[in-house]
Amino acid sequence: MTPETQKNSSDVVVVGAGLIGLAAAWELSSRGKSVVVLEREAPGCGATSVAAGMLAPIGELDFGEPELLELNLRSRRLYPEFIAAVEAATGLDTGFRHTGALHVALDRDEAAELKRSLDLQLSFGLDSKWLGPMAARDLEPGVNPSLAGAVLVEEDAIVDPRALVEALRAALPDRGVRIVTAGVTGLIREGEGAGPVVGAETTAGDFRAPAVVAAPGAEAGIAKWLPEEIRPSVRPVKGQVVELRGDAEGPVCQRILGSERVYVAPRPDGRVILGATVEEMGFDRRVTGGGVHELLREAYRMLPDIAEMEFVDAIAGLRPGTPDNTPVIGRTAIDGLILATGHYRNGILLAPVTGLAVAELVDGHDPEWLAATDPGRFRERETS
Ligand code: GLY
Numbered sequence: 001m002t003p004e005t006q007k008n009s010s011d012v013v014v015v016g017a018g019l020i021g022l023a024a025a026w027e028l029s030s031r032g033k034s035v036v037v038l039e040r041e042a043p044g045c046g047a048t049s050v051a052a053g054m055l056a057p058i059g060e061l062d063f064g065e066p067e068l069l070e071l072n073l074r075s076r077r078l079y080p081e082f083i084a085a086v087e088a089a090t091g092l093d094t095g096f097r098h099t100g101a102l103h104v105a106l107d108r109d110e111a112a113e114l115k116r117s118l119d120l121q122l123s124f125g126l127d128s129k130w131l132g133p134m135a136a137r138d139l140e141p142g143v144n145p146s147l148a149g150a151v152l153v154e155e156d157a158i159v160d161p162r163a164l165v166e167a168l169r170a171a172l173p174d175r176g177v178r179i180v181t182a183g184v185t186g187l188i189r190e191g192e193g194a195g196p197v198v199g200a201e202t203t204a205g206d207f208r209a210p211a212v213v214a215a216p217g218a219e220a221g222i223a224k225w226l227p228e229e230i231r232p233s234v235r236p237v238k239g240q241v242v243e244l245r246g247d248a249e250g251p252v253c254q255r256i257l258g259s260e261r262v263y264v265a266p267r268p269d270g271r272v273i274l275g276a277t278v279e280e281m282g283f284d285r286r287v288t289g290g291g292v293h294e295l296l297r298e299a300y301r302m303l304p305d306i307a308e309m310e311f312v313d314a315i316a317g318l319r320p321g322t323p324d325n326t327p328v329i330g331r332t333a334i335d336g337l338i339l340a341t342g343h344y345r346n347g348i349l350l351a352p353v354t355g356l357a358v359a360e361l362v363d364g365h366d367p368e369w370l371a372a373t374d375p376g377r378f379r380e381r382e383t384s
């Protein structure tokens with residue numbers, strides 16, 4: 001082995017330095033694995049940088065997704081320990097706060113819809129409760145006084161995804177993880193290109209490892225370096241968000257606030273993130289007047305005080321959507337190649353459990369709690 005080859009050899013190569021790739025590197029390195037993370041752009045600059053960071057398995061629960069709920073709850077339970085370890089390693093604040101969430105109905109139709117969501121939550125034994133208008137405003141005095149009612153979810157929490165990425169970037173090198181700026185151009189395989197994966201070819205040379213974890217986010221479905229037979233059914237789902245600056249001493253809200261059409265996610269320094277549109281627009285990442293207008297209008301309807309806040313920014317990102325809204329985490333038909341993508345609306349929430357899953361898979365285990373995320377599931381449905 002030449003010194004160059006040795007330098008570029010590790011136990012695991014992770015492709016993609018969004019929060020998912022970084023969380024995988026975190027868990028792998030905590031198990032003593034040497035890890036190289038390959039990223040074409042800056043770490044965390046994709047969907048991670050746009051995400052509000054709601055850790056809201058209960059408030060964001062939708063109909064017909066019980067397996068996803070289970071995975072989301074598992075990851076939510078892992079969050080405090082994950083954050084404590086990252087913050088202890090760096091001394092950096094990741095913005096993780098157990099704020100709870102208040103989901104607001106602003107008229108009778110919205111109240112009927114919100115009660116359906118509450119019934120769904122209660123049917124799973126989740127801890128949510130209905131509040132009348134006065135009780136809701138006792139908790140969040142800024143909410144529009146004409147509200148019809150609200151659902152309080154005390155368990156939901158929030159993190160600042162950008163701050164978390166910064167903390168991981170600071171912590172990972174101390175654990176021997178190398179984050180390399182390089183675009184992946186192909187996989188290196190044994191047996192004339194048809195055998196197990198043993199590394200990745202990149203614009204910065206070859207990186208060899210007996211396990212490659214592909215975490216390319218919304219690009220997974222078009223990533224040419226992934227062989228077509230295992231390329232997952234992942235599509236980009238555009239989300240626009242607006243950032244407003246306010247007063248840390250007198251924040252407009254303490255909790256995550258949500259309505260049918262918008263959420264307001266508070267940051268510890270008084271900023272809020274208004275999110276998010278859900279648009280099937282391919283890889284278009286333009287911020288539009290209509291998108292910003294909708295977010296501001298709906299947020300203002302719920303929380304009129306936002307009108308006094310300073311406009312900071314509006315950005316758009318691409319969620320990696322899948323046909324069943326559940327991520328794709330697991331082994332592929334190609335030995336040594338693991339997929340970790342397709343997290344759709346739950347990428348930040350699912351980071352710790354995805355890191356854990358990837359580390360278990362690399363260690364040769366197949367956790368039973370990962371059954372719903374099997375990368376082969378869409379192909380099986382197509383052929384049956
Ligand atoms: N998790 C919220 C969103 O994707 O907009």
